[in-house]
Amino acid sequence: MRVNGSDEKLDVEPWVSLADLLRDRLGLTGVKKGCDQGACGACTVLADGMRINSCLALAVQYAGKEITTVEGVTPHPLQEAFVRHDGLQCGYCTPGQICSAIGLLAEQDDPATLDEAAIRERMSGNLCRCGAYNGIVAAITEVAR
């Protein structure tokens, strides 16, 4: 697979999750694991530009795909907007929030038309234990415009 622009040739056991491969084999610890069962979104990465929960994905299913983690997009205007709008506190969910927001904006024909309710609904797979949702929505709204 191609990870953050680099070709990676890897032998992987069929039961290894994409999250574990990225974190443990490739050292991409920006991929966070919160629940490890598809409920929190901390492990969100982009696969061929689509956001996925990497804890639920078997790495072997993504052979030949383009995988992008937060390390592959840094620095990004969304990260700067998150800082400006206090869209984080502890920061644990932030890499997943950033990847998910990038995917969200890419899914839209015209991101500028996204209203607050639409952003909240489409980011609902990414939980923030600190409750920084208002800042997260404000940051995404700013970048979408």
Ligand code: FES
């Ligand atoms: Fe993957 Fe929570 S760690 S969704």
